[in-house]
Amino acid sequence: MATQYHTVGKPSIRKDAIPKATGQEKFTCDVVIPGMLYGRILRSKYPHARIKRIDTSKAEAMGAICITFEDVPKAKYNERIVSVPSATFKDRTVLTNKPLHVGEAIAAVAAETEEKAEKALRLIEVEYEPLEPVFDPIAAMKPGKPSLHDSIILQDKVVEIKNNIAAKVEISEGDVEKGFREADIVIEGTARTSRVYHTQLETKSAVVVPEPNGGVTIWTTTQTIHNCRILIGEIFGIPLNKVNVKKISLGGSFGSSIQMNSVLPITVALALKAKRPVKMCTTREEDMYDHCRYPMILKYKLGAKKDGRLVAGEMEVIVDIGAHNIQAYPLLGCTAGWLVSLYKMPNLKFVGKAVYTNKAPACAMQGFGNPQVNFIAQTMMNEVAEKLGLDPIEVELKNYVGLGDVFWGQGPTVRSVIRSCGVEELIKKGAEMIGWKNRGRPQDKKGDIVRGIGMARGFHTSSAGGPMAGEAVDFSGAMIKINEDGTVDVIAPLQDMGGGALEAGLKIVAETLGVPLDCVELAPTDTCNSVYDVCLHATRGVYAGGGTLKKVAEQVRQKLLEFASRILGVYPHALKIRPDENLKQGVIYAEGISGKEITVKEVAATARNKNWGTIAAVDSLRQGQCPPAYTVYFVEVEVNKRTGEVKPVRAVIGADCGTVIDPIYAVAQIHGSFYRGLSYVLCEDTKYKRRTGELTNKGFLSGYNILKAEDMPNPDDIQVFFANTYEETGPFGAKGIGEAAINPVPAVVANAIYNAIGVWIREMPITPEKVLKALKEKGGN
Amino acid sequence: MEERKIRVKINGRDCELSVKPNELLLNVLRNKLGLCGTKYGCGTGDCGACTVLVNNEPKLSCLTLAVTVDGAEITTIEGLATDGKLHPIQDAFVKNGAIQCGFCIPGIIIMAKALLDENPHPTDEEIKEALKGHLCRCTGYINIIKAIKAASMAMSKA
Numbered sequence: 001m002a003t004q005y006h007t008v009g010k011p012s013i014r015k016d017a018i019p020k021a022t023g024q025e026k027f028t029c030d031v032v033i034p035g036m037l038y039g040r041i042l043r044s045k046y047p048h049a050r051i052k053r054i055d056t057s058k059a060e061a062m063g064a065i066c067i068t069f070e071d072v073p074k075a076k077y078n079e080r081i082v083s084v085p086s087a088t089f090k091d092r093t094v095l096t097n098k099p100l101h102v103g104e105a106i107a108a109v110a111a112e113t114e115e116k117a118e119k120a121l122r123l124i125e126v127e128y129e130p131l132e133p134v135f136d137p138i139a140a141m142k143p144g145k146p147s148l149h150d151s152i153i154l155q156d157k158v159v160e161i162k163n164n165i166a167a168k169v170e171i172s173e174g175d176v177e178k179g180f181r182e183a184d185i186v187i188e189g190t191a192r193t194s195r196v197y198h199t200q201l202e203t204k205s206a207v208v209v210p211e212p213n214g215g216v217t218i219w220t221t222t223q224t225i226h227n228c229r230i231l232i233g234e235i236f237g238i239p240l241n242k243v244n245v246k247k248i249s250l251g252g253s254f255g256s257s258i259q260m261n262s263v264l265p266i267t268v269a270l271a272l273k274a275k276r277p278v279k280m281c282t283t284r285e286e287d288m289y290d291h292c293r294y295p296m297i298l299k300y301k302l303g304a305k306k307d308g309r310l311v312a313g314e315m316e317v318i319v320d321i322g323a324h325n326i327q328a329y330p331l332l333g334c335t336a337g338w339l340v341s342l343y344k345m346p347n348l349k350f351v352g353k354a355v356y357t358n359k360a361p362a363c364a365m366q367g368f369g370n371p372q373v374n375f376i377a378q379t380m381m382n383e384v385a386e387k388l389g390l391d392p393i394e395v396e397l398k399n400y401v402g403l404g405d406v407f408w409g410q411g412p413t414v415r416s417v418i419r420s421c422g423v424e425e426l427i428k429k430g431a432e433m434i435g436w437k438n439r440g441r442p443q444d445k446k447g448d449i450v451r452g453i454g455m456a457r458g459f460h461t462s463s464a465g466g467p468m469a470g471e472a473v474d475f476s477g478a479m480i481k482i483n484e485d486g487t488v489d490v491i492a493p494l495q496d497m498g499g500g501a502l503e504a505g506l507k508i509v510a511e512t513l514g515v516p517l518d519c520v521e522l523a524p525t526d527t528c529n530s531v532y533d534v535c536l537h538a539t540r541g542v543y544a545g546g547g548t549l550k551k552v553a554e555q556v557r558q559k560l561l562e563f564a565s566r567i568l569g570v571y572p573h574a575l576k577i578r579p580d581e582n583l584k585q586g587v588i589y590a591e592g593i594s595g596k597e598i599t600v601k602e603v604a605a606t607a608r609n610k611n612w613g614t615i616a617a618v619d620s621l622r623q624g625q626c627p628p629a630y631t632v633y634f635v636e637v638e639v640n641k642r643t644g645e646v647k648p649v650r651a652v653i654g655a656d657c658g659t660v661i662d663p664i665y666a667v668a669q670i671h672g673s674f675y676r677g678l679s680y681v682l683c684e685d686t687k688y689k690r691r692t693g694e695l696t697n698k699g700f701l702s703g704y705n706i707l708k709a710e711d712m713p714n715p716d717d718i719q720v721f722f723a724n725t726y727e728e729t730g731p732f733g734a735k736g737i738g739e740a741a742i743n744p745v746p747a748v749v750a751n752a753i754y755n756a757i758g759v760w761i762r763e764m765p766i767t768p769e770k771v772l773k774a775l776k777e778k779g780g781n
Numbered sequence: 782m783e784e785r786k787i788r789v790k791i792n793g794r795d796c797e798l799s800v801k802p803n804e805l806l807l808n809v810l811r812n813k814l815g816l817c818g819t820k821y822g823c824g825t826g827d828c829g830a831c832t833v834l835v836n837n838e839p840k841l842s843c844l845t846l847a848v849t850v851d852g853a854e855i856t857t858i859e860g861l862a863t864d865g866k867l868h869p870i871q872d873a874f875v876k877n878g879a880i881q882c883g884f885c886i887p888g889i890i891i892m893a894k895a896l897l898d899e900n901p902h903p904t905d906e907e908i909k910e911a912l913k914g915h916l917c918r919c920t921g922y923i924n925i926i927k928a929i930k931a932a933s934m935a936m937s938k939a
Contacts, residue, residue, distance in 0.1 A: 013875055020883030021871040021890065023818015023858030030817040199918050201822050201830060201884035251820075251884030252918050284823040498882025498919045664878035668924055672881065675921025701827035701916070709912035709922040714905045718923060 006579055007510045007517050008732045011664045014503040015522065016249065027249050028205040029281045031219045036207070037065065037110040039270050039280035040117040041263070042124055043289070044099030044106050047133035047358035047693025048146060051097045051106055055125040064120030065110040065274040069097040072269050073235050076153045080259035080326050080363070081227050082464075082535050087471040089167065089325045090153040094235065094265040100148050100323035101358050102693045103289025105262060110270045110278045133693050137297070137320040137355035140164040148323060148356040164356040166325040169332035171350040171412060173340075179312025179347030183303025187383060191376035191762040193746070194685035195295040195320070198365055199706060202251025203287040204261040207279045208271040215242025216271065220264045221250055223257045223495045224535035229527040231260045232268055246526040253497040254676070255364030256291045258537050259326050263290075285699030292686055293365035294331055295320050296372045304384050308395035312347040315339060315373075319354045324361040328354030330471065333411025335369035338743075341408050341459065341628065342377050343399045358693055360686070364537060366676065370460055370743040375681075376762060378456040378747035383760060392455060392751070393427055393436065400457070409461030409626025410538060413470030416625040420735070422656030422723025423457065426632040431455070433719060434634035434652040442758030448641045451649070452756025457632040458743030462727075462736035463540035465623030474540065474622060476548035477531030480509060480556045481616035484608050486585045486601030488515060488556075489523040493533040494545040499672075499738055500665035501541025507661055508546045508731045512553035513560070514577025515586030515600060531618055539629060539736030542661060543727075548621040550731040555617035563612060564588040564603045568596045625729045629740040630656040631670070633748040639756040641775060644768030646753060648678055649713050655741065656723035659733035667720045670741045674718070677745020679707035683765045705765070787851040791816070792860025800847040807831045807842035810857060818858035818887045822916065829915035832888035833857050839895040841914075858887035861894065869939065870894055873932035874925070881919035889915050893929045902933055 019025040056066035072094035081088060095105050107124055111117040134140040134148075141163045149161045180186055206220040215238055222228050225245040233240045250257065263280050271278040282290070296319050303312040317335055321328045332352035339350065367374075381399070385392040401407060402421040409416065431437070439453035464472035479491040490509055496502040502522060510517040533545070557577070565572040570590040580587045583599060590596035604615055636650040653670055660666045683705035687696045697703025726733035746764060754760055759774040784799040791814065800809055810816040810833070822830030824843050831843040834856040861868040867875065870893050880886050889912065896903060896911040903911070908926050917925060 014880070016883065017875040017880045018867065018871075020880045020886055021867065021874050022862050023816070023887045025883055026817070027820075027884065029821065030811075032815075199916070201820070201828065201882065201916065201918055203821075250882060252882040254918070281821070284825070284828075500881065665881075668878040668881060668920060671921035671923040672919045673921075675923075676918070700825050701823045702825055706916070708909075709915070709917075709926065710909040712909075712922050715923045715927050716905075 005511055005732065007507045008661055009659060012507065012517055012662060014500055014665065015506065025249050027202055027251050028207060028219050028221050029202065031207040031279065033207060033209055033277040036277035036279050037112060037274055038114040038117045039108055039110045039267055039278045040121050041105045041266060041286065042107040042121050043103045043286065045102065046099060046128055046130050047102050048131040049099050049128040050131060051126060052129050053127040054107060056107065058123035059109055059120035062120055062123065063111065064117065065270060066107060066124065067095065067269050067273055068107045069095045071273065077231065077235055078326065079231065081230060082258065082472055082537065083330050084471050084473060085155050087329055089329060091149050092324050094269055101360055103286065103360060104323065105266055108266045108270055110274050133358040135357050135359060135688055135690060135693065137318050137357055140355050140357050148358065152325065165353055166321055166356050167329040167332055167354040169336060169352045171336045172348065174347035176312045176314050176347045176349045180303045183311050184306045185384060185387060186301065186303040187380060188301045189376060189380050189762055191298045192764060193296045193372045193375060194680065194764045196293040196365060196680055196684045197288055197686050197704060198254045198256040198291060200252030200254055200256055203282045203284055204263045204290060205281040206264045206267040207277065208267045209277040210271045210275055211242065213242055214238065216268055218245045219248050220245065221257050221261055223253055223497065223537060225493050225527050226532045227535060228260045228264060232265065235265055236268060236272065241528065244526050244528045247493060247495065250495060250497055254366045255537065258364040258535060284701055288695060288699040289360045291363050292360055294362040294369065298372060298376045300376045300380055302380055302384065306388060308385060308388055308390045308398050310343050310345050310399050313339065313345045314349045317352040319352065320357050321354045322357055322359040322361040325354065326361055326363045330411060331369050335373055337408030337411045338370045338373040339377060341401050342374065344401055344405065359688055366673065367460065367739045367743045370458065370739065371677065371680065371746050374458045374743045375746040375750065378744060379750045379760060379762060382751045382754065393431055396427060396457060397424060407626065407628050409466060410464035410470060410472050414464050414466040414472060414626055416466050418628060419729065420627060420658055420725045420727040421630065422725040423630050425723045426630060426654030426656060427457065429721065430632050430634045430652045430654045436634065439755055442755055445756065449638060450641065450756045451636055451638050452752045452754065453634060453636045454748045454752030454755055455634050456744035456748035456751055457630065458740060459628040459630045460539045460736065460739035460743055461626045462543035462629055462730065463623050463626050464538045465544055465626050467624050473534050474544065475620050476533045476545045477620040478548050478552045479530065479616065479618035480552045481614055482556060482560060482600060482604050484604050486519060486599060486604055488513065488520040490520060490549065491523045491525050491530050492549060493525055493527065493530040494541065495536040497536060499541065499669050500662065501536060501545055503665065504542045504661040505546050505549045508550050509553045511732060512550050513557050513586060514579055516579040516581055516584060518584060519586065531620060539739045541736065542734050543730050543736045544623045546731040546734060547623055551621045552617050552619045555619060556615060559615045559617065560600065560603060561588065563607050563615060564598055567598055567603065567606055570596050623729065627727050627729060627735050629735045629737050631740045631744060633744045635748045635752050637749060637752040637756060639753060639771065641757060644771035646682060646766060646771060648749065650717045651713060653720045654723065655720065655737060656725050657737040658725050658727035658730050658735040660722050661734050666737055669737050670720050671718065673738065673741030674745060675707065675712060677742045678749065681746035681749045681764055681766055683707060683767065685765050785848055787848060789850055790854040792856060802848055804847045805843060806845040806847045806850055809847040810842060816857050816859050820884055820887060829892065830885050830888045832891045834891055834895060837898065839892050858891060861890065869935045870897065870932040873928040873935060877924050877928040877931055879920060879924040879928035885915060885917040889917065889925060893932065897933055897936060901937055
């Protein structure tokens with residue numbers, strides 16, 4: 001499909017690659033402002049406490065600017081405003097006088113140097129009244145347990161919180177009891193998934209400059225400059241036209257900056273009080289107490305007919321959200337949606353509860369509930385197939401949600417009909433490539449070191465778009481203009497976490513305008529010079545962000561052709577544009593008529609000289625659909641039955657992302673997701689000391705288990721291929737890819753382990769100890 | 782604390798600096814010399830983002846006191862490209878899709894240079910071994926390994 005395009009589908013070198021390879025790319029931590037102060041944050045030593053007294057006088061005496069709970073606005077907010085107000089639960093303030101986890105910010109200082117700020121921090125006297133903490137979500141729901149939040153704010157109304165339950169979602173379709181009665185086989189299982197730390201390389205940071213007009217200029221680690229602007233405006237009562245958040249590169253995020261990071265409002269408060277610029281870069285330890293993935297306990301019961309057709313499913317999910325409800329309500333809805341969209345299940349019951357505990361707050365992380373659900377649903381589906389003596393592939397093909405079915409892209413309120421689906425192609429081709437038929441049975445594998453091959457499939461939504469407004473805000477905006485020399489400025493507030501969404505966007509603009517990619521650049525963008533864009537999340541960068549750029553570029557193209565038409569005397573709709581790599585220009589021409597040619601530069605220059613105006617457009621786009629991107633994984637692992645070690649050795653990964661905008665970076669996204677998924681299922685977790693509520697690794701990376709290069713299969717042993725699909729609603733047929741690529745990884749590893757040693761392990765991370773325990777329970781080798 | 786004078790050659794240029802005895806090389810590079818390509822990732826030597834060459838040896842600048850590099854030659858990521866031309870390792874990273882968010886990349890490219898200077902044709906296993914102390918969260922290391930191999934080829938041809 002892509003051969004008809006000059007830029008889309010071809011490999012290109014992303015614009016930020018050279019600055020990043022030479023150390024020139026600027027991140028928030030690299031921003032330097034003359035006269036700036038350095039900020040540091042005082043954090044709670046206790047997992048649950050009341051601040052009885054806090055005295056900053058000694059720190060102030062040495063010249064430091066200090067703020068405590070008394071100095072910050074008291075109205076509660078939620079740092080993530082991707083959801084509409086009726087689904088946004090507000091439970092926090094900029095600093096607190098009742099810390100709910102170790103590491104929660106209780107005061108902050110700013111001083112001329114970091115050293116001085118650190119010294120000032122140590123001079124602050126705090127008297128705590130320690131309160132009983134609760135770390136286990138099931139215990140937290142029991143009566144008589146300490147309450148973290150007595151109430152929260154929902155749409156300006158006070159809502160009482162009971163038994164630490166922050167949110168609850170129940171969804172029911174059909175009649176599950178009847179479904180289970182009709183089933184030939186019913187199995188039940190429980191999975192536990194880990195509290196993964198995002199481990200993005202750049203720690204959360206902010207630089208804030210107070211402006212003479214009472215406003216602020218901001219650089220910060222964020223996936224959404226516009227939402228940061230709205231929040232800072234609301235919290236501090238600053239008109240939005242005086243809050244300017246500048247877009248800057250992000251050193252990874254994986255979801256951890258979907259919300260305004262806690263460091264930003266603290267830095268704003270300091271800068272406003274100091275009346276000087278303040279820079280605050282958090283340490284790795286601070287960062288590790290700031291965010292993590294939502295860990296879940298998932299109880300699942302499913303019923304199937306003898307031929308493998310699913311008839312009923314019942315799932316109960318408990319999510320340990322930590323100290324704040326950043327997005328637990330949408331998470332529960334999405335989690336139900338991922339199950340509904342994985343298998344056609346006529347009878348379904350889902351109950352999800354999100355529970356507060358005295359731990360670091362959990363937030364979005366790549367997949368947003370999807371890898372968790374996928375882990376239990378795909379491993380139990382495999383188990384059903386094994387028990388029925390059927391090939392798991394056959395069972396998947398019988399039950400998957402595909403073409404023409406309804407897909408839940410972002411919980412029950414964001415649904416659309418599937419128009420492109422490569423699942424069958426991916427499964428069949430992948431099975432062939434890995435040698436699925438020769439994988440053998442666990443009982444026939446002899447020796448201490450055995451191999452197994454697993455299969456799992458998954459998907460993720462492309463954007464939270466849909467035919468109706470759901471509970472998630474989802475639209476993008478951009479401005480594109482043609483300069484007087486024929487080059488193009490793209491002013492897009494969309495962020496890039498590193499995956500290349502913006503590079504894809506530039507290629508879409510070049511393709512639409514018919515100019516060489518070299519002519520198109522991302523202009524420095526901030527919230528004052530750009531129109532609203534919700535956020536980079538939900539695998540929406542290419543589909544929704546790129547879709548918006550295509551829409552705006554089409555309007556620019558129209559204007560360009562109208563101007564060219566005036567010059568050439570040819571009707572605009574008869575004109576075409578082709579990129580000319582020698583001229584480094586787009587050339588507008590009338591097909592078959594010689595002499596009727598003009599470069600984009602000549603048109604733009606003429607428009608200026610004749611006072612016709614700038615060839616530019618600005619617009620927004622809400623996608624009317626949320627098409628799923630699909631992935632299918634086949635992974636071979638080697639299990640050492642003596643040590644319990646599991647080593648992934650080979651993978652075949654198929655992806656359906658519609659048209660591939662850039663083959664190099666689409667594959668690169670899949671590599672990265674595969675890696676993060678492996679690390680998730682095999683080793684990552686943040687654990688807390690029961691007595692003190694501290695992280696067992698104290699926030700040091702040295703104590704955090706994570707896969708390294710040496711743990712990955714060799715490059716030649718990882719094969720990636722794409723389905724031949726075209727998504728009619730996406731830009732040039734494209735959907736997303738990012739999150740789809742991680743979702744089946746935990747399940748595929750568990751399925752491969754089963755194929756190697758014949759045991760199901762559903763407690764993450766699947767450490768050697770758990771493998772040995774499972775083998776022991778199974779009895780002998 | 783009293784500052785001490787040190788002399789170093791940074792990216793080929795002689796410099797005299799006043800540093801405190803407890804000042805880290807990472808902070809001197811970033812804050813005093815504006816060489817911000819060298820990154821803070823953890824401060825405990827676990828991620829490798831701060832790696833620089835000290836007398837051609839890879840060193841974690843977040844664990845190195847500036848006073849200890851007195852008289853040394855230091856190469857940071859900013860010193861690899863010459864006359865506006867990318868070093869073959871940088872070129873290979875750019876062309877092989879090895880760069881996503883890019884935050885870990887300066888440290889990894891510096892380590893790759895140390896590796897290829899010592900072992901011009903490393904195997905996959907040798908590259909993985911060299912990357913032991915580096916954390917990259919975006920790429921799964923796959924294209925990084927490919928890029929280092931491509932650079933090895935390009936450098937042996939040159």
